[in-house]
Amino acid sequence: MSATGIGASVRRKEDQRFITGKGHYTDDINRPGQAYAVFVRSPHAHATIKKIDTAAALKSPGCLAVYTGADVAADKVGGLICGWMIHSKDGSPMKAGAHPALASGKVRYVGDHVAVVIAETLAQAKDAAEKVGVDYDTLSAAVDVATAQSNGQPQVHEEAPNNTVYQWHLGDKAAVDAAFAGAKHVTKIDLVNNRLIPNAIEPRAAIGEYDSGTDSLTLYTTSQNPHVARLVLAAFIGLAPEHKLRVIAPDVGGGFGSKIFIYAEEVICLWAARKINRSVKWTGDRSEAFLADAHGRDHATHAELALDGDGKILALRASTKANLGAYLSTFASSVPTYLYAPLLSGQYNIPAIYCEVDGVYTNTAPVDAYRGAGRPEATFVVERLVEVAARETGTDPAEFRRKNFITAFPHQTPVIMAYDAGDYDACLRKALELADYGGIGARKAESAKKGMKRGIGLSAYIEACGIAPSAAVGSLGAGVGLWESAEVRVNPTGSVEVLTGSHSHGQGHETTFAQLVSGRLGIPIEQVTVVHGDTDKVQFGMGTYGSRSGAVGMSAIYHAIDKVIVKAKKVAGFVLAVPEESVDFKDGIFSSTATNNTLTFPEVALQAYIAHKFTGAQLEPGLKEGAFFDPTNFTFPSGVHICELEIDPDTGATRIDRWTAVDDFGELINPMIVEGQVHGGVAQGVGQALLEGAVYDKSGQLVTASFMDYAMPRASNLPSIKLAMSHTRCPSNPLGIKGCGEAGAIAAPAAVMNAITDALGHENIAMPATPLAVWRAAQKSPTKMAAE
Amino acid sequence: MYAFQYHRPQSVADAAALLASDSEAKILAGGHTLLPTMKQRLAGPKTIVDLGHVAELKGITKSGNALVIGAMTTHAEVAGSEVVRGAIPNLARLATMIGDAHVRHRGTIGGSVANNDPAADYPAAVLALNATVVTNKREIKADDFFKGLFSTALQDGEIITRLSFPIPGKFGYAKFAQPASLFALVGVAVAQTGSSARVAVTGAGSSGVFRQTAMEGALGKGWSAQSLAGIATDAGKMMSDIHGDSAYRAHLVGVMAKRAVAQAG
Numbered sequence A: 001m002s003a004t005g006i007g008a009s010v011r012r013k014e015d016q017r018f019i020t021g022k023g024h025y026t027d028d029i030n031r032p033g034q035a036y037a038v039f040v041r042s043p044h045a046h047a048t049i050k051k052i053d054t055a056a057a058l059k060s061p062g063c064l065a066v067y068t069g070a071d072v073a074a075d076k077v078g079g080l081i082c083g084w085m086i087h088s089k090d091g092s093p094m095k096a097g098a099h100p101a102l103a104s105g106k107v108r109y110v111g112d113h114v115a116v117v118i119a120e121t122l123a124q125a126k127d128a129a130e131k132v133g134v135d136y137d138t139l140s141a142a143v144d145v146a147t148a149q150s151n152g153q154p155q156v157h158e159e160a161p162n163n164t165v166y167q168w169h170l171g172d173k174a175a176v177d178a179a180f181a182g183a184k185h186v187t188k189i190d191l192v193n194n195r196l197i198p199n200a201i202e203p204r205a206a207i208g209e210y211d212s213g214t215d216s217l218t219l220y221t222t223s224q225n226p227h228v229a230r231l232v233l234a235a236f237i238g239l240a241p242e243h244k245l246r247v248i249a250p251d252v253g254g255g256f257g258s259k260i261f262i263y264a265e266e267v268i269c270l271w272a273a274r275k276i277n278r279s280v281k282w283t284g285d286r287s288e289a290f291l292a293d294a295h296g297r298d299h300a301t302h303a304e305l306a307l308d309g310d311g312k313i314l315a316l317r318a319s320t321k322a323n324l325g326a327y328l329s330t331f332a333s334s335v336p337t338y339l340y341a342p343l344l345s346g347q348y349n350i351p352a353i354y355c356e357v358d359g360v361y362t363n364t365a366p367v368d369a370y371r372g373a374g375r376p377e378a379t380f381v382v383e384r385l386v387e388v389a390a391r392e393t394g395t396d397p398a399e400f401r402r403k404n405f406i407t408a409f410p411h412q413t414p415v416i417m418a419y420d421a422g423d424y425d426a427c428l429r430k431a432l433e434l435a436d437y438g439g440i441g442a443r444k445a446e447s448a449k450k451g452m453k454r455g456i457g458l459s460a461y462i463e464a465c466g467i468a469p470s471a472a473v474g475s476l477g478a479g480v481g482l483w484e485s486a487e488v489r490v491n492p493t494g495s496v497e498v499l500t501g502s503h504s505h506g507q508g509h510e511t512t513f514a515q516l517v518s519g520r521l522g523i524p525i526e527q528v529t530v531v532h533g534d535t536d537k538v539q540f541g542m543g544t545y546g547s548r549s550g551a552v553g554m555s556a557i558y559h560a561i562d563k564v565i566v567k568a569k570k571v572a573g574f575v576l577a578v579p580e581e582s583v584d585f586k587d588g589i590f591s592s593t594a595t596n597n598t599l600t601f602p603e604v605a606l607q608a609y610i611a612h613k614f615t616g617a618q619l620e621p622g623l624k625e626g627a628f629f630d631p632t633n634f635t636f637p638s639g640v641h642i643c644e645l646e647i648d649p650d651t652g653a654t655r656i657d658r659w660t661a662v663d664d665f666g667e668l669i670n671p672m673i674v675e676g677q678v679h680g681g682v683a684q685g686v687g688q689a690l691l692e693g694a695v696y697d698k699s700g701q702l703v704t705a706s707f708m709d710y711a712m713p714r715a716s717n718l719p720s721i722k723l724a725m726s727h728t729r730c731p732s733n734p735l736g737i738k739g740c741g742e743a744g745a746i747a748a749p750a751a752v753m754n755a756i757t758d759a760l761g762h763e764n765i766a767m768p769a770t771p772l773a774v775w776r777a778a779q780k781s782p783t784k785m786a787a788e
Numbered sequence B: 001m002y003a004f005q006y007h008r009p010q011s012v013a014d015a016a017a018l019l020a021s022d023s024e025a026k027i028l029a030g031g032h033t034l035l036p037t038m039k040q041r042l043a044g045p046k047t048i049v050d051l052g053h054v055a056e057l058k059g060i061t062k063s064g065n066a067l068v069i070g071a072m073t074t075h076a077e078v079a080g081s082e083v084v085r086g087a088i089p090n091l092a093r094l095a096t097m098i099g100d101a102h103v104r105h106r107g108t109i110g111g112s113v114a115n116n117d118p119a120a121d122y123p124a125a126v127l128a129l130n131a132t133v134v135t136n137k138r139e140i141k142a143d144d145f146f147k148g149l150f151s152t153a154l155q156d157g158e159i160i161t162r163l164s165f166p167i168p169g170k171f172g173y174a175k176f177a178q179p180a181s182l183f184a185l186v187g188v189a190v191a192q193t194g195s196s197a198r199v200a201v202t203g204a205g206s207s208g209v210f211r212q213t214a215m216e217g218a219l220g221k222g223w224s225a226q227s228l229a230g231i232a233t234d235a236g237k238m239m240s241d242i243h244g245d246s247a248y249r250a251h252l253v254g255v256m257a258k259r260a261v262a263q264a265g
């Protein structure tokens, strides 16, 4: 291992600029002649728009334009799309309502886009926006996912009767029913996976720019996947052909999924830029982020587990209502279906699984992928079920899990996934040891002496990352392929630019991708630059989400480097005057058994460009190669997290005392960055379990619309995390890596809730387990679980 | 934000004159309440009078049996003050519990008391310690100062200049923070002077900070956490929101009161 190659904890190259305030975010960009956009948003969850009066706003000082849904329709601007087709059980395609960039006729959630006001300055745009008069006829709102499908509920979209977008299922119902019929014990739980508001540090922003000379558009935006944004804006929304549209996503301050999607504000800034022939800038404020960024999770699930007399799992079934919000966001339909149910086998040998999911419209903000996307929801179901089943059957929860672990690979689950590699017991053993699982009894007794209730909870998670084999997702309804591209450009002096279709918004790609190049080409890491986030520089790419940038994005770079090495060896053969086949390349040096002379990588790079030692007939000059990598399988990171906590029954306050994480991410590129990803993920998962939860009132007003009421995790909510790794190599990519970006957020909620219910002695508590919720639950007496 | 005129007087007299010139003028202290509301366009004063450069409003002194804190003293200054720690140690401790480091270095005791947020920490201490709010016009006893949610005895343009805290025998403050804002979901301040006790509750009451007189009676008879056992707080007078319903808040008043007494020693 070289000091800056794969496996080294290289300090993050990008942090120099981030820590010194030199990052370059969308809002840092200002274009000549730029005007400012402010959106008039619906104050109602559900209303008919009777009339919009823009006259006073247009007369307001500095106001350049006011546009409404009628203008968008008149210009035939395409609606926002949902890029994954889901079919219902009966074979019918999902029922999606129209999603215009500015509301047409009706508003469907608080924060819905009613009009845009564009003015010379931001203050003038705000002044003018206050003067837009909107006459609403308010309607009652469908808010609660549990009841939104009932007869007589307000209808969000005419196209979707009873607010039902789809009624989807996966698995063999008959086999599952048969297994349940023969079960010795059945565990049943009802779970709510609470709605989360992403809250990346950087709010969304967009600048649309029009060049009338070339009739082309440029969008600067806070995106995790600028090429997909360009494709959608060109092919579906129809703002410009792809070759006349450039999308630039510069430094992006966190996404967690919320910046994958194509939003109305981006469409409107681009469209309006052409209309007024000026650059149009919008920067969302925190309040807008709360209201109108796509939220995450929001499932209500009933789940059951069937056991035989030996505590072996026979079957699992789950029935989920997934709140999709008021419109289908870009990937909304896939999250509670194909990103969820195929993970319901967890780490366990479960012969039969059946899951049905209703996708439901409500008068709330759209819901889409958020860190983990579907997999946290699945893990929560499986790990709560398994924990409760262990308790009900009087089995130690660790032992119960071990008894049901999958131990042979590859393993085909009954729900699509074929797990390729793993050693679940290795993670469990190590985690139990690090957590001093055996000492929990004594620690509980110590806590009890102080009047505190101590609990311990396990979460043995699995996720499907490295999203995804294109043919596989295509067969499941995805509108795109999920490969990744890379180009490795070697400069004549031997420095390297890596162009990648992945996008870094906190992950540290500028470091990890450079490590791959530094290690394989034997050049200093300072000689490598990673270029991403600009459709004019990088030809195409699928972006960053689903812990895919390592397993898929870096694999593309790996293959491009392979090609660079092949070509460089040819060049070296000419320069050394030896047969190409005799050239060896190691640690940055080209050598040959046929000569004592050697060449360094920069020397060969120079020779490739000056092209003095070979003719054009023999070899093309230059040293630049590209590759597309399409994985052959998902990757399957797994691990065991153990949470130990103490509850103060007088106040309901929960303090996490210990956190142990043992993860199997396959090979690690940069262990320090991997640990940071786990820390951040755990923080978000603890946030979901203890603190976060979007609350809408009955009328559809967002009660948790600011940090005054929406509790984000803080450092003081987290213990020091004890972290260890276990390694099984991933066979489906050349680097053997599985991905680590979402693991913590996937593992943590179940670990926390298993610990809380252990401490309380009963299962009657939902996330977020706020002090109020825990205090109430602590009033209820523990139930002594007995086998049925 | 709407446009406004910004003034930076050097004396209380100049500040008062500026405030008198515009009945809607606003005092700017640490700005940690005022500026967010202005940024969100919920407030639009045309005149802002920044007290940040009025030297006579700063400083902490012990004068006789009173601890006197200038209105423009920041929470961090109170938290770090040897004078405060010597006179009423748990008042310094209370200041460490306000918000975060940024807030404590900008927010002021005068601003906090003038604002009378029903979940703010200082009002509980001011009321329990029977402090006097000194303004450029008069002296107002704590019992007469707090008038309900965000409402005080201050008149338009009246400037708090300092707070005078009689030094008690014992003082303690226990806060249970609202998980999102970290303001007090329930905060209870207890003070003993001679044999009499005062108990003030913030965060919980539907009309803002209030005195828990049943607890005061019990502590007057015997200063110990145990003497508070069984003393209920009327849930009907408590606030209720997603972070705590009225029953929970009423319960927490009891828990926090006991902890405050234990802390006071």
Ligand SMILES: Cc1cc2nc3c(=O)[nH]c(=O)nc-3n(C[C@H](O)[C@H](O)[C@H](O)COP(=O)(O)OP(=O)(O)OC[C@H]3O[C@@H](n4cnc5c(N)ncnc54)[C@H](O)[C@@H]3O)c2cc1C
Pocket (backbone or CB within 6 Å): B026, B027, B028, B029, B030, B031, B032, B033, B034, B035, B051, B071, B072, B075, B097, B098, B099, B100, B103, B104, B106, B107, B108, B109, B110, B111, B112, B114, B115, B119, B120, B121, B122, B154, B158, B159, B160, B161, B181, B182, B183, B184
């Ligand atoms: C993120 C955050 C967290 C916070 N957490 C807490 C907490 O945990 N506990 C807590 O108690 N507080 C908390 N605060 C409030 C903060 O500590 C300040 O006390 C509060 O903002 C008011 O003080 P200020 O100096 O900022 O006043 P400003 O915002 O400048 O003024 C507030 C109001 O008081 C008036 N005013 C100010 N000074 C005077 C004066 N001398 N005479 C008359 N009127 C005056 C102003 O005109 C204005 O109406 C928090 C604030 C923030 C932003």
